[in-house]
Amino acid sequence: MPQLDISTYPPQLVWLLITFVALYLVVWKVALPRIVDVRESRQRRIEDDLGKAEALRTEAETVLAALEKSHADAAAEAQGIHRETAQAIGEARTKLQEETAARLAEETQAAEQRIAEEQSAARETIPEVAGDVTRAAVERLTGASVADADVQSAVNASWRGGA
Numbered sequence: 001m002p003q004l005d006i007s008t009y010p011p012q013l014v015w016l017l018i019t020f021v022a023l024y025l026v027v028w029k030v031a032l033p034r035i036v037d038v039r040e041s042r043q044r045r046i047e048d049d050l051g052k053a054e055a056l057r058t059e060a061e062t063v064l065a066a067l068e069k070s071h072a073d074a075a076a077e078a079q080g081i082h083r084e085t086a087q088a089i090g091e092a093r094t095k096l097q098e099e100t101a102a103r104l105a106e107e108t109q110a111a112e113q114r115i116a117e118e119q120s121a122a123r124e125t126i127p128e129v130a131g132d133v134t135r136a137a138v139e140r141l142t143g144a145s146v147a148d149a150d151v152q153s154a155v156n157a158s159w160r161g162g163a
Contacts, residue, residue, distance in 0.1 A: 130155045 003012070131151045138146045 127152075127155050130158075 131148075134155060135146050135151050138144070138151075
């Protein structure tokens with residue numbers, strides 16, 4: 001084997017040194033800058049992403065605060081509307097109750113007036129009806145007809161005595 005022959009060591013070492021230096025120069029001038037560029041661009045991208053994430057987090061907190069404020073404002077407005085509506089309904093109910101009470105009082109007064117008029121009319125017709133009933137009863141019981149003046153005097157005597 002020629003690799004193990006000591007007489008070929010110096011040329012092998014020279015070629016090893018040339019190859020190592022060439023490879024070192026290629027890595028130092030070509031590969032290493034690319035690796036450094038890739039690493040730096042990755043680092044910049046990570047920092048940019050972290051900056052964007054921080055900006056989005058800040059924006060989200062702002063939006064959340066605005067949403068909570070909007071929710072609180074809407075709740076306060078709804079409570080105000082509820083209070084106003086409840087007050088308006090209470091006032092309308094009170095007004096309606098007053099109107100209904102006034103209308104019922106008028107209807108009650110009108111009904112009492114009609115009842116008083118009917119009672120008065122009934123009182124005026126009682127002697128006439130009593131006379132007719134008396135005449136019919138006497139005629140039925142005795143079979144004789146009674147004079148109007150006698151019936152009227154009997155009814156008037158009994159009416160004044162009973163009233």
